[in-house]
Amino acid sequence: MGPLVSLCLGGCFALAAWLVDSAVGPGLASEALVWLAVINLLLAVFNSVPAAPLDGGRLLRAFLWWRTGDRARATAGAAAAGRGFGWFLLLGGLLLFARGDVVGGLWLAMIAWFLIAAATAEGQQAELRAVLRGVPVRQAMTFGPVTVPAELSVAAFLADPRYRYRHSAFPVTGDDGHSPEGLVTLKTAGRVPEEQREAVGVREVMIPLSQVIVVGPDDQLVEILPRMLAATGQRALVLDEDGTLVGIVASSDISRTVSWLMTATPEGRRDSGSGPADTT
Template sequence: MDETLSLGRIGGVRVGLHWSVLVIVALVTVALARGRFPDAHPGHPAIVYWALALLAAVVFLCSLLAHELAHAVVARRNGVQVDGITLWMLGGAARLHSEAPTPAAELRIAGVGPLTSLVAGGVLAGVAAGLDALHTSGLVVEAFAWLAAINVLLAVFNALPAAPLDGGRLLRAFLWHRTGDRLRATRGASAAGRALGWFMVVTGFAAVLFGRDLSGLWPALIGWFLIGAATAEARQAEMRSALGGVPVSRVMTADPVTVPATATLADFLAEGPFGQYRHSAFPVLAADGSVAGVLTLRRVDATPPEARASTRADEVMRPLTDVVTAEPGEPVLDLLPRLETSPVRRALVLDQGRLVGILTVADITRALAWPTVSAPARH
């Protein structure tokens, strides 16, 4: 899930928002302002309901961020690098650079999320009780009570033993500890995630069709997300197993076609699509042979046609600082998380600063699709 808006860094961890966050903010705000708040405490002006509802929605997002930051902090303490956190419509996601090294580390990283939400729920419940004892406005107490309840619900839901929920990670840690096989444990947790997802989809649509309750669409949507995420997690585990120990040099495309930094876009386009420029992204070389960046067809296409004859490749390329780089001996698995979040979905392979290859997600997919040797070759 790529971020739409960056919020900067918190504790050294990059934090961003996906555009779908606006959906959850709108849903929570409308549900509280037009439902729960006026039903529980009628008689207040509409602007009060809407303002308090919007504030509650923002605090709810902050609690989701605290949940994911807890994962990130514990992951870093257990030697797992964190690439960032993205909040989106169905919650948040902490992007870990690699997997936990041991079942115990997996247990700590996964368990701290629900624990954080549970503690937040307890603190908010205490605040609500304190405000009620001080005879504060019942509407304000209602807002804190709702925030407490939603955090406890978030903790309980995330503790369900099904991937990709935190409970699924706990289940995987348990299975990994019992079997000693990380891949087998991931398969088990992913199967549980798909089972829970289908249960939520079926029951959600049943509520809509037979109970005429449109709110059933919400669990159906979450269930559909769980199915897709659990399946993707299983595939990623299979990929990690297949690529374990494989260096970048075995998967990359060696000696890629390059573009001179001084070449105009018109000259570049004249060579394709049937000439040497038949790909969609190309390393750009400076006059001294060093790599300056990457030129993509998307950036070429975004340049007005009348300006292409006078625009050079180095003027519209992505600079090297914005491009993922790797060394030939680096494990593919260590590179993959950076590759998947790269805007160009490519990595330049450099050997002591000299370009020796390029690696794309398609290269890795092609390597995974190659049949394995199941029997000795016959002569």
């Protein structure tokens, strides 16, 4: 879609330049329109290169996905093409720099470095999705997490040794101890001035449940990971069908699970229903 838009814009600017040149003759206006037409046409060509993360790379990924039927393999192929194109541009930038075109060489090198970094990140994400494919949340989550009563004062929360050493965030529950109301972190609680901690309750400093990522134990890790990475706390509460808290999963849990999956044998993956042991 991007190259097509740039191509259309380039054609429109070229037509406008021709009309202006025909009506009033050559001048600054027609030259500016010609410049815009050339820039958009070059942008269309550049974006059409079959290399991730360019639009042409997305087309290449779609083609490879259609040919192989493997999305992860297709993404890896497009990412490899992106890295190759990036190194090609970097070499071109170095040649321009060596020939004395310092500005042009630096610009081309910066574009190349961006393409290499973006393509590498896209390839790593594809590898991560492939590793986590079919893995449920229950295989990575911490079962029966330590909870904090909503009515507890911040002072008591920070003083209780149960909340100090193993974790930095805790589910906040209501009177029954099972219905979650939110999530509280040691960092947030620690921001309360010391002289006010006795009067301030955990409920007042917690992240409300409406702003916390909530998942089910059978949800796929590969689907919730982008949401967790985008969230500030990078944690999700795990609730069963009745809305009862059964666990918590953090980005560190997923990292540990990925490490285990990449080292475990296929037989070990099939035999284990809960994944690596909790060592946080």
